[in-house]
Amino acid sequence: MNNSDKRIHELGREALDAVTDALPADSVRRLNAARQQALLPQRPLSRPWRFVAAAAVLVLALSIGILMRPGEQAAVAPPVADADLYQDLEFYLWLAQELESPSDSAS
Amino acid sequence: MREANRDALDAFLRNVQRRAVTAARLSVPDEDALDCVQDAMISFATRYAKRPQDQWRPLFFKILYNRLKDWHRRRAVRQALVWVTGEAVDAASPAPTPDRWAAAQDAGAVLIGALEQLPMRQQQAFLLRVWEGMNTREAATAMSVDEGTVKTHLSRATHRLREATETHYEQFG
Secondary structure (H helix, E strand, O other), rough: OOHHHHHHHHHHHHHHHHHHHHOOHHHHHHHHHHHHHHHOOOOOOOHHHHHHHHHHHHHHHHHHHHHHHOOOHHOOOOOOOOHHHHHOHHHHHHHHHHHHHHHHHOO | OOOHHHHHHHHHHEEEEEEHHHHHHOOOHHHHHHHHHHHHHHHHHHHHHOOHHHHHHHHHHHHHHHHHHHHHHHHHHHHHHHHHHOOOOOOOOOOOOOOOOOOOOOOOHHHHHHHHHHHHHHHHHHHHHOOOOOOOHHHHHHHHHHHHHHHHHHHHHHHHHHHHHHHHHHHOO
8 A cells, every 4th residue: 555545544534533523412322322222132023023024025025016017107117227226125124013012113 | 132242232332333423424414324323233233242243343334334225225215206296205304514524624524525425335445444444354244245346445435535635635734
């Protein structure tokens, strides 16, 4: 690595450290609260709701497959190339967890 | 969770949480950065706390970067819905303020501004290798790419950051 690259790396570390040290106190408090929540015992998703989550994902995937069929309803197709954008599996797993125990919501 | 593991996990998350927020703020608005880090901490504690501790740091950042990727995907979906419906789905996150990186002085602030503009992979490679001090293998794990790709992204990131800061650095030393 040449000296120029070393200077950039050192400058980057110093700048990022300075910004990190200046994080607002309110943000730090939120982080500390989230950390404590993360350390609590986490309940695994119960078996019945796993099936609900899996079924929801399957319905979503089938719906996307029907809507994304080539040549049909092209006018409503959004200008996005990646079909994976619509397969938000984690969202439906989260939804299933919320339905099971809304009082355990992370937010 | 055993007490010793819980203490170790607490110490790890306390050490990494601020840096994680800084990393997240480089690609998403501040409020969303906090949310992504919170989600990452919970997800990490749930899924990876039993892994060997030398794997924790790359795994944590892998989760964080997946959260950030999800954020960008959801924003693209919201924008697509606006295109379809002609109506805003929800309020946009607040625009970043001009003094967002004020804590970094002069050339440092210029560099962070340039870091914000880098493609996500180049940004990640720089943060993980240069700032977090990970080796190439650890960074590759966090980025879900091979080691050669990490080196390429780091080289490109360094080149672009040097170009962006060269003039300013020469002026201010």
